[in-house]
Amino acid sequence: MTAPARPDRLDSVDLLRGAVIALMALDHVRDFFSDRLFDDPTDLNTTTPGIFVTRWVTHYCAPTFIFLAGTAAYLSRMRGKSRAELSWFLFTRGLWLAVMEITINRALWMFNYDLQHHGAGVFWAIGWSMVVLSMLIYLPTWAVTAFGVVMIASHNLLDGLFAEQVGLPRWLWVILHSPGDATVVDGYTFGTGYCLIPWMGVMAAGYGLGAVFRLDRPVRRRVLFQLGVAVSLAFIVLRAINVYGDPRPWSIQQSGPAWTALSIFNCTKYPPSLLYLLMTLGPAILALGLFDRPLGPLARPLITFGRVPLFFYLLHIPLIHGSAALLDYFRFGWSPLATGGPWEVSPNNVPATYGVSLPVVYLIWVGVLLVLYFPCRWFAAVKRRRRDAWLSYF
Numbered sequence: 567m568t569a570p571a572r573p574d575r576l577d578s579v580d581l582l583r584g585a586v587i588a589l590m591a592l593d594h595v596r597d598f599f600s601d602r603l604f605d606d607p608t609d610l611n612t613t614t615p616g617i618f619v620t621r622w623v624t625h626y627c628a629p630t631f632i633f634l635a636g637t638a639a640y641l642s643r644m645r646g647k648s649r650a651e652l653s654w655f656l657f658t659r660g661l662w663l664a665v666m667e668i669t670i671n672r673a674l675w676m677f678n679y680d681l682q683h684h685g686a687g688v689f690w691a692i693g694w695s696m697v698v699l700s701m702l703i704y705l706p707t708w709a710v711t712a713f714g715v716v717m718i719a720s721h722n723l724l725d726g727l728f729a730e731q732v733g734l735p736r737w738l739w740v741i742l743h744s745p746g747d748a749t750v751v752d753g754y755t756f757g758t759g760y761c762l763i764p765w766m767g768v769m770a771a772g773y774g775l776g777a778v779f780r781l782d783r784p785v786r787r788r789v790l791f792q793l794g795v796a797v798s799l800a801f802i803v804l805r806a807i808n809v810y811g812d813p814r815p816w817s818i819q820q821s822g823p824a825w826t827a828l829s830i831f832n833c834t835k836y837p838p839s840l841l842y843l844l845m846t847l848g849p850a851i852l853a854l855g856l857f858d859r860p861l862g863p864l865a866r867p868l869i870t871f872g873r874v875p876l877f878f879y880l881l882h883i884p885l886i887h888g889s890a891a892l893l894d895y896f897r898f899g900w901s902p903l904a905t906g907g908p909w910e911v912s913p914n915n916v917p918a919t920y921g922v923s924l925p926v927v928y929l930i931w932v933g934v935l936l937v938l939y940f941p942c943r944w945f946a947a948v949k950r951r952r953r954d955a956w957l958s959y960f
Contacts, residue, residue, distance in 0.1 A: 575873075576641065576779065578857035579634055581865050582850065584872030586630045588935055591882050593624035595931045597908045598890035601921030604913045608832055610825060616924050618828055628688050629838060629846040631875070632765055633772035635692060636714075639699060640707075640776020653700045659959050660696030663689045663876075674883040676907040677891075683747075683755045689879075691760035695769040698762075702770055711774025717767025722840050724763070725813045745836040759836035768843065775851070787855045794852030801844035805830060812839040867939055873946045876960045881938055889930070893922075 596607070596617075605612045607621035642652050667689035673679050675687075702710045721743065724732075729739035737748040737756055747757035778786050778793075804811045812833050819825035833842035861869070871878050887903060894901030897919075902911045911920075922930070949957050 576858075577861050577865070577869055578854055578859075579637060579641070580869045580872035581857045581861060582853050582872070583631065583634050583875060584868035584870065585853075586627045586850075587871050587875055587878055588868060589624045590627040590631075590879075591886070591934055591938075592620065592928070592931045593627065594883065594886050595934060596620055596927050598886050598903065599893070599922050599927050599930055601919075601923060603908060603911060603921050610819065610821075610828060610832065614924075615824065615828065618832075620924065620927070622831060625833075625835060625842065626846045626850060628691075628760075628835075629768060629843055630850040631688075632692055632695060632768045633775070633847055633850065635696065636699060636769035636772025636774075637776045637779075639696075639703070639769075640773045641779060643703075644776070644780065649703060653703055655958065656696045656700035656703070660693040660700065662693070662959055663696065664693030667693065670880070671883070674880070674887065676910075677887065677903065678905050682753055683757070686756070686758040686760060688760055690758060691762060691765040692769075694762050695766045698766045699769055699773060703773070707774055707777050710770050714767040714770030714772070714774060717764045718771060718843055719840055721764040721767070721837070722811060722813070743837055761837040763837060764843070765838070768838075768847075771847075783858060787858050790851055790855030790858065794848050794850075794855060796848075797844055797851060798848030801841055801848055804844065805833075805841055811841040811844075814839075867935075870939065870943050870946050874942050874949065874960070877945045878938060878942055881941060882934060885934060885937065889934075894920075 597603075600617070602614075602617050605617070607613050607617045610618075639652060639656060642655070643649070647655070664686075667686050668684050671687065671689060672685060699710075702713060705713075724743050727744075729736040729744070732739060734742070735748075737750045740746055740748045740756065740758060741762060743761045743763045745757075745759040745761055747755050750756050775793075778789050780786075781789060805816065808815050814832065814834050816826070816829040816832065819829055831845065833839055833845055835842055857865075887907075890908075891901040891903040894903060898917060902916060913920075945960075949960075
């Protein structure tokens, strides 16, 4: 094992992070613009192959991003941060992200703020996972890794359990493992699909992967390839057995082999099942090995996005939401998105021609990436030039 004293930032990590951020934007464009807004894109009874695949490729976003957040924490240690410094940073940044999720991000998604109902998304899971990791890093790296792997592998044993069965308040069980909404106190509810189990484990496992980057490049590339293949094969074997790892077993579809294939890959995201995480993290680890080499100029835009992920996120949601509302005003003279999110739009209250086709969704997505590249490039340059402490929180 060899380790430089202060290694340079790894373009391979930034490239992979940037790629999944770009895919994330595709998912959110579909959320706001698609003419299939009222259908579950993964419901095989109502979806189309194009809509399903558009949604499915974006499954790589949250697991990869949270996994890489753990890896980035380990790399911070390699670059010279003490354990105490890293712990404090993870703790404070985690709290900031969790608070930002239920305040700023909620307002950007909904264009309103309901004080009686609070919902939480991906930054809620990232934030509290960072808080947990801020304590775990005082353990040996192997113990942090084991914590993550065991949580990922075993959490589906909790499927189907109610709060009363585990002896917890309903709202706390929602936060931990049972997605939905629950009353916290009379008149106030909280809901989330991003339950902390097993996302905390995903980040801890990503921290453990960081140790691989102590190896020389040829060796670590081989290790990343081997690990990525092993995780992907584990998905194939467990999914074929069809007994454990996902509460939604696959089945042979009468519509034909293509639909059966969709059923096989239709794994549960809320909370992410073992099979969902194997399906997404295996290829992600393979991609890290593939990207761990000198990269040409074509990779620079995605690397730029990967270096300023939170900045990208906070720009892309209002850009997409606002653009969708403006398109509604242009087409219909009003928009339900002016004061609400896409989940509040009812098919009974909009014209039959509401939304745009899937090819147009992809065109809008490309436009969003082009628009956001320039401010992201500027902010990445600011972060490269300056070392202000607040910049590390973005």
